[in-house]
Amino acid sequence: MIPITTLSRALRNCLLILCLGLSFVSADDERFQALALELTTVKLAQTQPVLEKIAETEHPVLLQLFQTMVEGDLYYHDETLELLSVERIDGEYVIKNLLSGEVLPIDRDITTKIRVNNRLRVWLRGAIAQIQLTADDASARLAAVRSLLERYDDDSIELLLSLRADEPNTKVRSAMDTVLAMNTAENSADTGARVASIERLSDSLEPDVRNLLVELSYETDAPVVAAEAQRALERIEGRVNFFGHVDTLFFGLSLGSVLLLASIGLAITFGVMGVINMAHGEMIMLGAYTTYVVQLLMPNHIDASLWVAIPAAFLVSGAFGVLIERGVIQFLHGRPLETLLATFGISLILQQLVRTIFSPLNRQVDTPSWMSGQFEINPVLFVTLNRFYIFVFALLVFAALVLVLSKTNLGLHVRAVSQNRQMAKAMGIRTARVDALTFGLGSGIAGIAGVALSQLTNVGPNLGQSYIIDSFMVVVFGGVGNLFGTLVAAFTLGIANKVFEPVTGAVLASILVLVFIILFIQKRPKGLFPQKGRAAE
Amino acid sequence: MRLSPSSWFKRSGEPGAVVAPFVGLLLLVTLFASVGNLLFTEGSVFHVSTYTITLLGKYLCYAMLALAVDVVWGYCGILSLGHAAFFALGGYGMGMYLMRQIGDRGVYGNPILPDFMVFLNWEQLPWYWFGFDHFGFALLMALLVPGLLAFVFGWLAFRSRVTGVYLSIMTQALTYALMLAFFRNEMGFGGNNGLTDFKDILGFDLQSDTTRVALFAITAFCLSLTLLASHAIMTSRFGKVIIALRDTESRSRFLGYRTERYKVWLFVYSAVVAALAGALYVPQIGIINPGEFAPLNSIEVVIWVAIGGRGTLVGAVLGALLVNYAKTRLTAIFPDAWLFALGALFVLVTLFLPKGLIGMAGQWRARRQSGQHQNQSVEGQS
Secondary structure (H helix, E strand, O other): OHHHHHHHHHHHHHHHHHHHHHOOOOHHHHHHHHHHHHHHHOOHHHHHHHHHHHHHHOOOOHHHHHHHHHOOOEEEEOOOOOEEEEEEEOOEEEEEEOOOOOEOOOOHHHEEEOOOOHHHHHHHHHHHHHHHHOOOOHHHHHHHHHHHHHOOOHHHHHHHHHHHOOOOOHHHHHHHHHHHHHHHHHHOOOHHHHHHHHHHHOOOOOHHHHHHHHHHHOOOOOHHHHHHHHHHHHHHHHHHHHHHHHHHHHHHHHHHHHHHHHHHHHHHHHHHOOOOOOOHHHHHHHHHHHHHHHHHHOOOOHHHHHHHHHHHHHHHHHHHHHHHHHHOHHHHOOOHHHHHHHHHHHHHHHHHHHHHHHOOOOEOOOOOHHHOOEEEEEOOEEEEHHHHHHHHHHHHHHHHHHHHHHHOHHHHHHHHHHHOHHHHHHOOOOHHHHHHHHHHHHHHHHHHHHHHHOOOOOEOOOOOHHHHHHHHHHHHHHOOOOHHHHHHHHHHHHHHHHHHHHHHOHHHHHHHHHHHHHHHHHHOOOOOOOOOHHHOO | OOOOOOHHHHHHOOOOOOHHHHHHHHHHHHHHHHHHHHOOOOOOOOOOOHHHHHHHHHHHHHHHHHHHHHHHHHHHOOOOOOHHHHHHHHHHHHHHHHHHHHHHHOOOOOOOOOHHHHHOOOOOOOHHHOOOOOHHHHHHHHHHHHHHHHHHHHHHHHHOOOOHHHHHHHHHHHHHHHHHHHHOHHHOOOHHHOEEOOOEEOOEEOOOHHHHHHHHHHHHHHHHHHHHHHHHHHHOHHHHHHHHHHHOHHHHHHOOOOHHHHHHHHHHHHHHHHHHHHHHHHHHHOEEOHHHHOHHHHHHHHHHHHHHOOOOOHHHHHHHHHHHHHHHHHHHHOOOHHHHHHHHHHHHHHHHOOOHHHHHHHHHHHHHHHHHHHHHHHHHHO
């Protein structure tokens, strides 16, 4: 959230400068300047009337002025008398011109603070609330109302009551109602009204509402209110619990999409071709490092870097895959255990290669701005954007792969070779070429997975190792040679992991899932969806 | 030319052909090394440093682990990628005994609780630590628990006919799960740091030269014993069935053998040998931590066996000794190069040396013999 707010603040400043530039000679502006000058000389006791007059100008910089003042950061320059904001950031004072936002290289000694007392602060908060609550932007109004949830007073309630009728946005209006109901439930003298308000509040998931209800449930003066509050709390708890489960489900789906991405390439090389590729994790790692290198090459275009990294990672990992297939695996055809050992050796070499080139330390891969942040479904349920995009991305990659295998010529050849190599050869399919391309395809997809994983985890030489066992589990659990089995298995295991996690802790959850798969394979050695018919052994 | 797998075992199957002389050689070297360390002072040509003794002891433990893998992989076709789990469990059993022997000499001076438990504010010893202050009980547990685990795992897996690559990946998952479990502090095995700071074993100081030589000699003795026992098993009726079911399991089953029982008992035997190796390893190295469970360790063992020549017993031992010696030397000279070398070994051995060094020597000898034979027949004709 922070980057977005800083961004919007920067934008607002730009707009301010623009506005100031355009309307520099307007009468309002002149009046504002005069009042601002007055602010620097007026006595503390006389400040409020001046501020009231300033508020009347409705100058665009008002909100910032009041906010700076309420924080006690408002200063003025001793000589030019211009208004300044002085903020302490990382132990250093940053002095800015309040109107232009321009950072001034001056010393704090030649500035004087404009003093505020508690009475002024109360007035200022009200004024700020008024400005925010009447903002043109609905989301700004919503934010202002929600900030009132935490702390409201008679003035803000009065203000809300006056604004409530004219509020066009239903979301803002409902938030206003919540604040008003909180006020009634807390302060009203009429027990009936309080009970009705509490009932109204039982729909809300806001943490502040819950805190208030907990307080009210201990109220001994009015047992009816306490009982009603208790009931409302239980109802809210029930809903919070429900959304907690939904949240677990989201996390499970997110982990599932990561597992799907990591294992989908393996579903091709192991599932379709039957090659045990222990270097699969390293193909993922190469993809992640490709992302890192792409970002190094285009440091000023991080937002676009992923779009370059995806095809680049596919090509890099795919090329390594073809190389491994041609160089080693083709000679070990039909000897799965030897293939396992040889590809394990390759994985060691690749890890050490990366360690030698990029250092054994983790590398920083930046997240594009469009992937950071989150969207809020309700006050207790958030979805972070990067996880959401990766979920969508995993499904897209999966769909693309299914299409390639079922609709293209290459897919036809791959299936033919995996079903009956000799017959495919007899029909004129160049099996060696198909093998290399299939392996390249599986490895390339692992590389794409690496791009996605670079956004979630550390990019280091051991990145691939942490996924290799999980990936094999997913493919084996889903049934070798069955892409949809892989899909189902990935999401099942992801959700299972996250369901266990709150009860047992993360490590024990993954142990339990491993043990579960080990036992499951004993029962159904061919996985969830075993191959049937001629393709089966 | 592709030989059928069974043809490489016939020669090594000859009773006592290689194993007995090898055991003799092993014991002789052990004797010389021990005497060299204890009787000759530094500076003498015959002197063997304690560092070397410990290193040799470590290699012999690895050799025993390789032997365990060879028994199941070479003779039964079960490629276990999880034998380090049995090795480490055996090590932990011994480590627990050594931990209890520290007594009140730990940093916190608690006579009952090991240091890490005091550090974690544990009130009392967990139930599974009871009895580990007795050497006999600890050793029994160190062998019994891995054996039991192998039995349960093998029984489940072989009964439902999980074979080949699936089994390999399952064993790898097993050791991975155990590694994750042992990393947890709540398990009561010292978490990340494992068990260390051992003082003495059966009252003998672990740092003294005599104890170290004794441990080394015991390891050599145990290795010889397991070699002979494995050889006896493989040349027995039981071993013949094992080889038969490796080559065609379904046919053996049709002939009436309960193949899964044979496999389970072989797997348990192998696990116990691995556990014994682990139990001997820990007092010599002085530490056991969850890193020993790492899947990489198990796979490394497989490559030792592959280099030496699988299904030859002696080959596994030779492979373990050679690779570990190379590792010690290489990591000292080029620390970064070791993983490159290991990786290359995996690739090159599987591509060009499918039968290992012993197999290559056998092939070479067979070619020479057939050459002589041809010469003789040529002479006979003339």
